[in-house]
Amino acid sequence: MDRASQTDHTGHSTRRRFMAASAALVAAPALIGTPRSASAKAELQGSARPRFARFKLGTCEVTILHIGGSVVENIQSTFGVGAPAEEFRALAEANFLPADKSFSTLAPVVVNTGSEVILFDTGISASGLIPALDAAGLKADQIDLVVLTHLHPDHIGGLRSGDAPTFPNAKIMLGRVEYDYWAPLGNEQVKANVTPLIDKATFLKGNDAVAWGIIAVESFGHTPGHLAFLLESGGQKLMITGDAANHHVFSLARPDWVVRFDVDKAKAAQTRRSLFGRLADERIPFSGYHMPGAALGYVAREGDGFRYTPATYQFSLNG
Numbered sequence: 655m656d657r658a659s660q661t662d663h664t665g666h667s668t669r670r671r672f673m674a675a676s677a678a679l680v681a682a683p684a685l686i687g688t689p690r691s692a693s694a695k696a697e698l699q700g701s702a703r704p705r706f707a708r709f710k711l712g713t714c715e716v717t718i719l720h721i722g723g724s725v726v727e728n729i730q731s732t733f734g735v736g737a738p739a740e741e742f743r744a745l746a747e748a749n750f751l752p753a754d755k756s757f758s759t760l761a762p763v764v765v766n767t768g769s770e771v772i773l774f775d776t777g778i779s780a781s782g783l784i785p786a787l788d789a790a791g792l793k794a795d796q797i798d799l800v801v802l803t804h805l806h807p808d809h810i811g812g813l814r815s816g817d818a819p820t821f822p823n824a825k826i827m828l829g830r831v832e833y834d835y836w837a838p839l840g841n842e843q844v845k846a847n848v849t850p851l852i853d854k855a856t857f858l859k860g861n862d863a864v865a866w867g868i869i870a871v872e873s874f875g876h877t878p879g880h881l882a883f884l885l886e887s888g889g890q891k892l893m894i895t896g897d898a899a900n901h902h903v904f905s906l907a908r909p910d911w912v913v914r915f916d917v918d919k920a921k922a923a924q925t926r927r928s929l930f931g932r933l934a935d936e937r938i939p940f941s942g943y944h945m946p947g948a949a950l951g952y953v954a955r956e957g958d959g960f961r962y963t964p965a966t967y968q969f970s971l972n973g
């Protein structure tokens with residue numbers, strides 16, 4: 655049957671209703687073009703996103719900060735170097751994403767164990783990080799320990815405010831392999847932000863404890879000494895995955911796709927398979943530094959890669 659000529663439950667022809675609606679649409683541009691009524695009760699305030707997410711994990715309290723946000727153009731040249739353009743576009747479309755742009759955010763994690771406040775990664779600058787901490791009710795001098803997943807600028811930039819350390823009371827922990835890779839390269843960011851703190855730093859390798867219930871997990875590739883961190887409290891787990899995967903679709907559904915920022919591209923792909931394979935098999939939730947929204951979710955094995963499912967209310971059930 656021709657859908658346009660069906661009658662609805664009122665007995666009116668839907669075709670007639672359709673035509674009436676079309677007439678209204680023709681008139682619509684005039685309405686859209688009308689200036690906002692003087693009787694509007696509130697100014698437009700601009701789009702907004704939540705500044706942080708906080709939840710309990712066993713006896714710990716976890717706060718995921720949401721910093722910044724910038725549009726990245728031409729994303730295939732970042733997340734799918736050399737992949738067939740048609741496949742890239744189809745994967746984007748299947749996930750309701752544009753194939754040409756992405757929106758990049760940063761998500762440092764604060765873990766309050768009850769006896770220590772630990773910050774994982776520090777953003778691009780102290781001027782970006784401090785307001786984010788502030789919004790979450792945290793002060794720089796309350797941070798006891800800063801842990802670095804790796805030494806890229808968007809993870810170490812917040813360590814110093816001008817000439818002073820941003821976190822006056824904090825110890826620092828970072829990967830031995832990571833520092834040994836960057837230090838001889840004379841990288842300006844590492845020299846300015848990390849080297850001045852190195853005397854009081856503790857170097858980590860895989861399985862080293864950062865605090866009670868938190869261990870380093872080797873996840874080399876994105877950078878040569880990249881570390882993830884597994885937090886376990888009261889029988890619950892959370893993996894802080896840093897930059898092991900930087901796009902929730904392209905890098906998880908296609909873990910082998912080459913990512914421009916990965917220093918060792920083959921190793922990074924191998925790590926995505928092993929790390930996220932473990933998270934899928936053990937059903938461990940994770941927080942990724944550049945993951946969208948709350949930066950908290952799960953992976954399941956699907957096809958030759960992984961399907962990402964953002965967390966919804968799972969952590970609200972923890973009280």
Ligand SMILES: [Zn+2]
Binds near residue numbers: 897
């Ligand atoms: Zn990063």
